Amino acid sequence: MSERTGLEELPIRDDLRGLSPYGAPQLDVPVRLNTNENSHPVPEPVVEAISKALAAELRELNRYPDRDAVALRADLAAYLGHGLTVEQVWAANGSNEIQQQLLQAFGGPGRSALGFVPAYSMHPLLALGTGTRWVPARRGVDFGLTVGEAVAQVREHRPDVVFLCSPNNPTGTALDPAVIAGVLDVAPGMVVVDEAYAEFARPGTVSALAVLPGHPRLVVTRTMSKAFGFAGGRLGYLAADPAVVQAVQLVRLPYHLSTLTQAAARAAVTHRDTLLGTVSAIMVQRDRIVATLRERGLRVADSDANFVLFEVGGDQTTGWHALLAQGVLVRDVGLPGWLRVTAGTSAETDAFLSAMETVTWEREE
Numbered sequence: 001m002s003e004r005t006g007l008e009e010l011p012i013r014d015d016l017r018g019l020s021p022y023g024a025p026q027l028d029v030p031v032r033l034n035t036n037e038n039s040h041p042v043p044e045p046v047v048e049a050i051s052k053a054l055a056a057e058l059r060e061l062n063r064y065p066d067r068d069a070v071a072l073r074a075d076l077a078a079y080l081g082h083g084l085t086v087e088q089v090w091a092a093n094g095s096n097e098i099q100q101q102l103l104q105a106f107g108g109p110g111r112s113a114l115g116f117v118p119a120y121s122m123h124p125l126l127a128l129g130t131g132t133r134w135v136p137a138r139r140g141v142d143f144g145l146t147v148g149e150a151v152a153q154v155r156e157h158r159p160d161v162v163f164l165c166s167p168n169n170p171t172g173t174a175l176d177p178a179v180i181a182g183v184l185d186v187a188p189g190m191v192v193v194d195e196a197y198a199e200f201a202r203p204g205t206v207s208a209l210a211v212l213p214g215h216p217r218l219v220v221t222r223t224m225s226k227a228f229g230f231a232g233g234r235l236g237y238l239a240a241d242p243a244v245v246q247a248v249q250l251v252r253l254p255y256h257l258s259t260l261t262q263a264a265a266r267a268a269v270t271h272r273d274t275l276l277g278t279v280s281a282i283m284v285q286r287d288r289i290v291a292t293l294r295e296r297g298l299r300v301a302d303s304d305a306n307f308v309l310f311e312v313g314g315d316q317t318t319g320w321h322a323l324l325a326q327g328v329l330v331r332d333v334g335l336p337g338w339l340r341v342t343a344g345t346s347a348e349t350d351a352f353l354s355a356m357e358t359v360t361w362e363r364e365e
Contacts, residue, residue, distance in 0.1 A: 039348055091237040095223040119163065177208075
């Protein structure tokens with residue numbers, strides 16, 4: 001029997017009744033591989049740089065921060081390249097807030113947002129929170145998405161906002177650029193390409209940033225939580241036409257990015273070469289997980305991210321608990337028979353693959 005919280009006594013919106021907050025289990029176990037964090041700690045030189053940047057701001061915390069975060073946006077534009085300017089970049093507290101602001105500006109009551117599921121589970125929740133009708137479009141065989149499938153469904157539903165994830169979460173695979181181009185050709189509203197894991201993509205993967213010129217309704221969102229190992233810093237950003245940046249400024253909260261967040265993020269971006277030095281090591285572990293699980297006969301989705309979606313061959317909840325009993329926490333994303341594991345350090349991969357041997361043996365008995 002669930003504990004009464006008093007929530008049922010409040011005049012909460014009808015469409016929120018009975019729902020649970022978003023969140024993955026935060027359990028104290030030896031190996032945590034369920035939230036796609038960067039398992040490598042922040043290097044000491046970067047810790048020192050961030051500490052100095054924060055200390056320099058402390059005496060003036062009585063003043064509000066730069067509400068438009070101009071210096072940080074300029075740094076992010078320089079990092080992204082592609083000829084982007086500060087007027088084309090916007091930053092907020094994680095890419096979730098970026099996407100919420102986009103829905104506040106371009107979605108809302110009487111409007112709809114479409115995503116190709118399975119995809120990032122926050123997108124429908126953000127739609128709900130902003131009063132935007134959510135349209136769950138379909139993916140094809142093995143979670144793939146072809147140009148024809150994508151275009152047909154956008155034409156059918158004519159959403160005000162389309163979400164495309166590349167690489168996709170939870171499957172991990174980057175989109176064929178032709179899919180993005182096809183959707184852009186037929187979408188009547190905004191097209192948001194969520195590139196939270198772009199830095200982990202396999203060689204040759206094309207970013208949607210390359211097609212921003214000439215597409216004023218295209219938005220590319222990024223985050224510093226993954227490749228930068230800055231999840232605790234909460235910094236997300238977008239690249240788009242300057243008019244899009246002006247639009248989200250209409251709905252952003254005043255002074256939404258604290259002075260300390262801006263200072264820490266700027267220090268992190270300045271030391272990006274050091275922070276991004278772990279990306280190649282994580283990709284090695286990702287590819288190792290994919291290859292090993294396939295050698296053991298499991299179906300595994302191709303991954304361009306820092307995680308791997310794999311089939312357990314049975315009930316995924318049972319598999320999740322079996323791995324947890326071995327001290328390894330992975331993610332049950334609600335796909336029957338599938339689980340997702342973050343690619344971490346070499347030692348964490350050892351622990352996961354060792355635990356999987358036990359889980360596989362138990363399943364085959």
